[in-house]
Amino acid sequence: MTFAKHVAIIMDGNGRWAKQRMLPRAMGHKKGVDAVRRLVRAAREMGLEALTLYAFSTENWKRPEDEVSALMGLLKGFIISDLDEFAANNVRLRIIGDYKRLPADVAELIEGALARTAGNDGTTLVVALNYGSQDEIARAAAKAAAKGAITPEAIEAELDTAGLPPLDLLIRTSGEVRLSNFLLWQAAYAEMLFVDTLWPDFTPEHLQQALDQFAGRDRRYGGR
Numbered sequence: 001m002t003f004a005k006h007v008a009i010i011m012d013g014n015g016r017w018a019k020q021r022m023l024p025r026a027m028g029h030k031k032g033v034d035a036v037r038r039l040v041r042a043a044r045e046m047g048l049e050a051l052t053l054y055a056f057s058t059e060n061w062k063r064p065e066d067e068v069s070a071l072m073g074l075l076k077g078f079i080i081s082d083l084d085e086f087a088a089n090n091v092r093l094r095i096i097g098d099y100k101r102l103p104a105d106v107a108e109l110i111e112g113a114l115a116r117t118a119g120n121d122g123t124t125l126v127v128a129l130n131y132g133s134q135d136e137i138a139r140a141a142a143k144a145a146a147k148g149a150i151t152p153e154a155i156e157a158e159l160d161t162a163g164l165p166p167l168d169l170l171i172r173t174s175g176e177v178r179l180s181n182f183l184l185w186q187a188a189y190a191e192m193l194f195v196d197t198l199w200p201d202f203t204p205e206h207l208q209q210a211l212d213q214f215a216g217r218d219r220r221y222g223g224r
């Protein structure tokens with residue numbers, strides 16, 4: 001039995017969840033935030049070291065402006081409403097992706113939340129914002145080159161995820177079977193799980209089932 005320390009989730013299917021109910025897409029995103037809140041609590045209670053959530057990709061800027069601003073509004077609301085709970089429960093917030101390019105008010109809130117939870121050493125909640133793996137790897141390679149040789153170790157040390165435990169399990173909801181530019185480097189030997197559940201319907205029980213499945217897998221890393 002192996003226990004997962006670091007789980008990442010591609011939270012997909014908010015739009016389809018809303019569509020099935022003839023609701024506006026923003027309502028699906030709102031329910032998606034409720035699912036995030038439940039999952040962060042569960043991850044903390046289960047003692048996960050790190051939970052990484054894909055919230056906004058470098059490609060998501062292609063969506064209509066009203067959807068992008070609804071997502072930014074929800075993100076702000078989430079930080080404002082949940083930061084006290086993180087702070088009180090030893091949750092450390094970390095961001096991967098180029099979050100400084102988000103709207104200034106959002107970026108400022110994030111800075112405050114990072115500073116407030118920086119001393120915590122419980123579960124790390126990693127939120128991927130304006131994140132694209134290709135962008136991350138390119139930035140890391142440039143930094144590695146500026147310091148010397150471009151080796152896998154040197155790149156890894158410059159990735160946005162540097163210092164986090166290695167990725168154990170990558171989950172994608174909503175039935176899509178692709179990575180959509182998420183953690184391409186880190187997923188090299190991660191276990192993957194694709195589930196049909198739409199993100200707003202994803203519960204702590206689903207996470208527990210995923211962890212149980214993970215525990216039964218045989219990871220060989222190319223050896224035997």
Ligand code: IPE
Pocket residue numbers: 011012013014015016017055056060071174199
């Ligand atoms: C995932 O839900 C949330 C984000 C990408 C921000 P989607 O909005 O992609 O939902 P679907 O894929 O259209 O159902």
Ligand code: IPE
Pocket residue numbers: 010011012013054055056057060176178180
């Ligand atoms: C991936 O979902 C991004 C996030 C969950 C934030 P998308 O819905 O954007 O991915 P594609 O477009 O279906 O590949």
Ligand code: MG
Pocket residue numbers: 012013014
């Ligand atoms: Mg989607």
